[in-house]
Amino acid sequence: MYTVADLKKGLKLTLDGDPYLVIAFDFTKPGKGQALYRTKMRNMINGTILDRTYRSGETFEPASLEERQMEYLYKEGTHYTFMDQQTYEQVVMEEAAMGDAKNFLLENLKVDVLLFGEKAIGVTLPNFVNLRVIQTEPWAKGDTSGNDSKPATVETGYVLRVPPFIEEGELITIDTRNGEYYTRVKG
């Protein structure tokens, strides 16, 4: 159980059955008056932002969150299925909760799935993934336009900017934190 004294940026708590992340917090108090704890919170499932003001004596349930390493199995419609390789337990995540992670997911990739109770609400990828380029324009030798990058589509359907020398069929490394090209995989 948390009290108002525990409130701070980054605290995760349960409100109306959903997990919330405190993203802004301010303590105010007229000298002789009642303390007010003003917060801004983000719903960790649907992203809704909430403004709430609390007073001394109020309490909160912590959000029971757990991160587990799982393997990505397959996608069906807008549902992504992951499996815990120790227990063989499977969880399904909505595409909306995946965020940008869906751009980098290949079958059998090992990821960290964030669970709120039984519900999968987020996924953390390795910082770098290797994906194959399935479409990009060839590098026109003698191109003097000065462009130092061109668009390329990788096997997940994600489009990013790559250096001109990258060719179709090549394997490249992408930094999943910013979605940018990192390097070419040799061999």
Place this chain on the structure above:
Amino acid sequence: MSSFRRANLHLRARIMQAVREFFVARGFLEVETPHRIPANAPEEHIEPGRAGAGYLHTSPELCMKRLLCRGYGKIFQICRCWRDNERGRRHAPEFTMLEWYRCDSDYSDLMKDCQELLEQVVRTVCGGTMLSYQGGEIGFGDGMRRISVREAFERFGGTTIEAALRNGTFDEIMVTAIEPALPQDKPVILMDYPAQMAALARLKPGDPTVGERFELYAGGLELANGFSELNDPHEQRTRFLEANAGRARAGLPALPLPEPFLADLGYMPPAAGIALGIDRLVMLCADAERIDDVIAFTPEEL
């Protein structure tokens, strides 16, 4: 330490010096009273920190009033005070308070002191009477705006004091609606609080529904709280007991009553006293948004 904070510690020292010069020049005696005391004035919303068998003082007010009872007429003190669980952009649980008391005076004399003190401090440390705070310009050389709490609730709070007290939203409306809407061009005196919000203040002659209490604001910052002092020991005991009853309703432990203070209070001449947050004054002069920028160490750095 950031260069902003470093400069502010120098500014802080100059402000403290200017404050002392102001009071000494007006015949106030600088006093020091014990910081560890057996009992504070019980307050519903102020948590004293324990110290041995007693408490750290949350304000030097009780000992300073007892000095008035012993014949001191004009006294001031700058000291550290402690209030548990108060930590925010404008709050640290240990902070510096300036308090001054004057006999044969009432709260209107304190308002005049406030205006002169602010003007002198700003003139000394900023070299003029205009100050820029968080994007606004405040003039300190041209008086203050006086607004009654009743008027402030009706103009800025969208409700009446009575309704706010009934719903228990008085402080919330004060912080969220009224304080941000107060005029910013001059310091503001918010005056005449409902009697139950003025536990140590004398009731206004001719209107017993309000206490002669005021708060001083500048740039939206609450700087000081002053009042015409209550000097009826029986009435004071009743208000302390009411504070403890309020604490009981909020699930907080009762606090001991300051009996020697109550015993002396019957001998206190008519007087007025005020507490001003030095850290807030430094924030104002430094154009600092956070108290952390004007103190040498934050609680988290210890």
